[in-house]
Every structure is written in C-alpha cells, then in structure tokens.
Amino acid sequence: MILLSGRLPRAAAADGALSAETRRAAILLRDKAFARTGASGWARSLTDRVGPRPAGSAGDRAAVAWALAAMKSAGLSRVRAEKVIVPVWKRGVETGSIVSPYPQPLVLTALGGSIPTPPDGLEAEVLEVSSIEDLESRAESARGRIVFFDKKMARALDMSGYSRAVDVRDQGASAAAKAGAVGALIRSIGTDRNRTPHTGGVTYAEGVPRIPAAALSIPDAELLERIVAEGRPVRVRFTLGCAPQADAESANVVGEIPGRGKEPEIVLLGAHLDSWDLGTGAIDDGAGCGIVLEAARAIIDSRMRPARTIRVVLFANEEHGLSGGKSYREAHLAELGRHVAALEADSGSGRPLALSWLAGASAEPALRELAGILEPLGGQTPRASARAKALMR
Numbered sequence: 001m002i003l004l005s006g007r008l009p010r011a012a013a014a015d016g017a018l019s020a021e022t023r024r025a026a027i028l029l030r031d032k033a034f035a036r037t038g039a040s041g042w043a044r045s046l047t048d049r050v051g052p053r054p055a056g057s058a059g060d061r062a063a064v065a066w067a068l069a070a071m072k073s074a075g076l077s078r079v080r081a082e083k084v085i086v087p088v089w090k091r092g093v094e095t096g097s098i099v100s101p102y103p104q105p106l107v108l109t110a111l112g113g114s115i116p117t118p119p120d121g122l123e124a125e126v127l128e129v130s131s132i133e134d135l136e137s138r139a140e141s142a143r144g145r146i147v148f149f150d151k152k153m154a155r156a157l158d159m160s161g162y163s164r165a166v167d168v169r170d171q172g173a174s175a176a177a178k179a180g181a182v183g184a185l186i187r188s189i190g191t192d193r194n195r196t197p198h199t200g201g202v203t204y205a206e207g208v209p210r211i212p213a214a215a216l217s218i219p220d221a222e223l224l225e226r227i228v229a230e231g232r233p234v235r236v237r238f239t240l241g242c243a244p245q246a247d248a249e250s251a252n253v254v255g256e257i258p259g260r261g262k263e264p265e266i267v268l269l270g271a272h273l274d275s276w277d278l279g280t281g282a283i284d285d286g287a288g289c290g291i292v293l294e295a296a297r298a299i300i301d302s303r304m305r306p307a308r309t310i311r312v313v314l315f316a317n318e319e320h321g322l323s324g325g326k327s328y329r330e331a332h333l334a335e336l337g338r339h340v341a342a343l344e345a346d347s348g349s350g351r352p353l354a355l356s357w358l359a360g361a362s363a364e365p366a367l368r369e370l371a372g373i374l375e376p377l378g379g380q381t382p383r384a385s386a387r388a389k390a391l392m393r
C-alpha cells in the first residue's frame, strides 16, 4: 500500500485530471515496470549483504553505506547521508517458563525498547486478558501479576487484522503497569503457527512505571491460554537482559532526480532503511527500499525529465521511535512547503490492494485517473484515508 500525502500541483487540481504528457509518461513507466523490475534485487541485496540493521548497530552503519552506493548505482544525483541521532536498544538473554502447575519452557522475545527484568528473572501469577479494554474492566485483579494479553490477530488480505491487534504490543505494558502489574506478556502479533516469537516496539507512557514486556510465540501463547482455562493459578517466570545503550549516529540517505521547470518543488519517495534485530527486514522495509529505488531507477532510465525534483529518502530508525522522519522534518523545515507530495512504501510487497492518500478533495480527480492507469497492477480502488476525510470536512 502506498500513502500519498501533501497537495497535488495546482494545474492538476484545476483541470481535474492529469495532462496528456503526464498520462503518457505514467503509462510508459508502468509498462517498463511490467516488462522488467529490479525491485526484488535491491531488497535481496540489502537483506543478504547487510542483514539485520536495528538503529545504531553495526548493521545500521552498513545499511547507510549500502544505500549510498545503491542510490549512486541507480543514477540518483546529490546522493548524501544526512545525520540522525538515534536511540539504541540491545537485546540480551531472554528465557521464560511456566513455573506451576505444569513446569515447562516458554519461547518468548523482548519487545523492542523493553526494560530488563531483574537478573534472576521476574516471577508472578498470570492474569490473562483478551484486550486492553478487558484489562481495564478487571484492573483490580492485575496488582502484582504478569498480565498476559492474549489478543488474536485476525488473518486479512490488508493490514486491518494487524492494525486492530497491535495496540497491546505498543501500549499493553503501560496499561498493565497502571493497574499495578509487574510484567507484560503478549501473544505475538502475527498469524503464523510456528514457534518464532515476533518483536516490535513497546511504548512506555509518561508518568507510569515501566515494566518488562515480551512476546510469546503463538503456540506458546496457546499453551498458556489452555492452562489458564483450567481455572487454577498459573505462575510464570521470565528473564530479559535487554537494555538501552547510549544514543548513536545514523543517517537518512537522500538522493534526487533533479526537476526541470518546477525544480524547487519536491516529490518525495520514502521507505525506511532500519529493521528490527531478529530478522533481515525483507518485508519491513527491505521491500519498500527496493520499491522506491527501482521507481527512481526506472524514471532515470526512461530519460524523461520530471518537472519537479524527485527526492528519494531511505529513512533512519523508523522502528524505535521514528527518529529519521522527525530529523528530516527538522532539517528541511524551511522547504517543507515546497514538498508537493510524499509517498511512502512500508507495507511489504505483492499485489497492491489499495491506493489511499492524505490530501484534500482537490486531489481526488487526478488520483482517480492515476489509479486507472495503475489498474492492471491489481484493480485497486482509490480511497481517501480516514485522515484525509477528516481534512476534507
């Protein structure tokens, strides 16, 4: 899925459609992309040669070097690394077990940003809840417990299942701490059936005690669910050795296709270069890096010169606090008004499912026409995002 934000050029809005020249260029680029795309090659190169690249790690530094070289080889101009200071968090030992009534190991992993447990672990009785709302309705039972958020992610073609489930990963620990809990466990946010727990960031709310937070693999969450359902007290112990480290330097990697005619105006194509540490970030967001690099390469190869400057940005640290996006805004404050559109690719790869945008109603006619040109990619219907609808009101 691609989000388009900002405002469309006035001419397009006034005509209510694209110019004949823009249409021709869009069709040509679409057909070229169908004939041959190198997007997966970029993603493969990043994930195979750099591997995991959490903010501030050696992999992160290698990814910045990779992106500089990739942009140059794609033919982008003014390729540079723009400094970003990132928070660093390092995973350590992580073990878990059911202590009683049936002692056995649990496979879990710390949520990104979690504080550690005491070195010999954290043990308490489990309170299982199905959601944050469920916890809030039984908050008095959470004191001194490890809250187990057993919220199931529904399988869906789009990201709706993920969006509905992910609040317990992001906010569950603070919701549990507010009710007096000493630790938080979640069922991994995913739909697989293997014994691999999924990480992802936890956000600690201001003014609430911080408690350790980890994700159980789905089979382990289902085991715990069955044992809790027997109705007897269930005690769990887990140990996390993760810890925040000193801030480090990373970079947003930026390259451009200079415009001709309206070059001060900027169309931004973005993706994020960092990943979590447990995998190589092929989907999140190696795919997005491949998509935007290949889009730029195809435009450069077509020898058509865009009117506006196209700026490709591979952002630092999206996963652990969005430092890359925030730094970009600060560094480019003076020219923010010249950004006429920004597209971000951060929803994996595969057939497009929708074209949604954050822009005013004046963008709609041109976007509908663009969506028509892109229809062979998957018959998507353009739709304004909820935020765009709010802006239009």
Ligand SMILES: [Zn+2]
Pocket (backbone or CB within 6 Å): 272, 284, 285, 318, 346
């Ligand atoms: Zn992402």
